[in-house]
Amino acid sequence: MRTECVSSADSNTTSSTSEFCSSCTRQERDDEGDEDDVSTLPDSIETSHLTSGILDKLVQKTRQKHDEALKQMDTHLAHLSQACETEVRTLCEQLKSSLQKADLRLDTLKDRMGHLQHSSLQEVLSLWEEVHEEVKERNNRFSELNLQLNDCERQRTDELRAILRTHSQLLEEIRFLPSSEVHRLIHMEATKLNVALLVNRCSIAHLLLHLKQDNLQQEFLLHLQWEERLNSWRSVRISGPVERFRTFFSSVVGRQPLSDQQMKQTQQDLTQQRCDIIQQIRTMAPPTISSTAVSDWFNQLTAVNQQIDQHHTDFLRQLKRLHQQTWQDCLAEAEKCK
Structure with a gap:
């Protein structure tokens, strides 16, 4: 009876094994069929219908507006820079012309300094007053140039601020880039412009400093020349009169009264x-002397x-x-x- 049970179990096991093997064989045949189906698929999928491309067109249009806005901003900045350079060049040319005329007047005054022998003291002093007025006028001209250049830079700064603000709003409205990227872009451009403005202000300060130093040095040299001419004039004008006065004084000191x-x-x-x-x-002795005598x-x-x-x-x-x-x-x- 025990042997039957085992045999029965073995028979069941054998049947189960045969069923499992048959199922595995079918699974392998199915997998081979799937592989054949995948291998027959194409490498690239081709759509059977065309897309509208609205998103691509919108992106392209937005990009174009963005680029045009940047180009417009660069154009405005270039025009502003050119206008400011033209104005500064005009102011410098006017200053140069004014200084050339002042130099001609100073050369004329220098020539007059060399011919003071027959001039009066009032004329000699008035000559230096004219020289001092010319030097003072040059200083005033430098101060005017400084004010004009600073006004030009101030106007340029205001216009740059307006251009950046306008185009920042325009780029934000276009929305090609996020607001943070637009602000970063405008900030970078503003930083470059601020550096350029600082360089311009430093150049103006150096220019004014050099002009005033040269003018001060020229005034110092002119004053030395005038003092030298003044000393020469005094030596010529004083030596003659002093000698004449000495001769006259020696002649009058020895005067005697007419009936001396x-x-x-x-x-x-x-x-x-x-x-x-x-x-x-001696002869008046008593008793011969009388009170009457x-x-x-x-x-x-x-x-x-x-x-x-x-x-x-x-x-x-x-x-x-x-x-x-x-x-x-x-x-x-x-x-x-x-």
């Missing part, structure tokens, strides 16, 4: 007369002394008059030397 010899003789006579009167006192002697002595005093007074008056006249003559001669 006569006054000396009168002085000697009066002095001798007084001595004689004084000598008479003494009174007459005293009156004679007093009269002689008064004559001597009057003579001295007249001499001093005449000497004072002579000195006053000499002083007036010296003042008049000094006025002539001015």
Whole structure:
């Protein structure tokens, strides 16, 4: 009975195995059939109908608008740059022409500096005033140029800001790129323009600095030249009058009163007369002397002394008059030397 059970199980196992093998064989035949079907498929799939391409056309149109907007922005920037360059060139040409005319006027003033021998002091001083006014006018012209160039750069900055703002809005409306990319693109362009504006401002500052330095150096050299000519003019104008005044002064210092010899003789006579009167006192001794004789002697002595005093007074008056006249003559001669 046990043997039957085993045999029965074996028979079942055998039948199951045969069924599994047959199913595997069928599966293999099916797989081979599928491989044959796949191998017969084409390498590329061809559509049987044409697409409309609306999306491609929209993208292409948007790209074209985007490129045209960028090209328009570049064109506006180029035109603005060209206009500003033309204006700056015009201002520089005007400054150059003005400086050339100023240099011609300064050359004329330099020539006048070399011929100051026959000029007056007022003319010499007024000559430097003219030179100083020319130099001052050049400085004013430089300041005007600085203001004009700064105004030009300020207007250029405002117009650049307007162009970038306008085209930024236009690119955002086109929507070919996201807003962040549009902002990045405009920001990069603005950075380049800011660098160019800073370079322009530095160039303007350097130009103004060099112009003012050259003008200051020229003024310094002109002032040295004028001082040299002024010293030469003074040496020529002063040496002659000083020598003439010295000669005149030496001639008037030795002046003597017109009646100097006569006054000396009168002085000697009066002095001798007084001595004689004084000598008479020896003979006046009592009892021969009388009060009347003494009174007459005293009156004679007093009269002689008064004559001597009057003579001295007249001499001093005449000497004072002579000195006053000499002083007036010296003042008049000094006025002539001015």
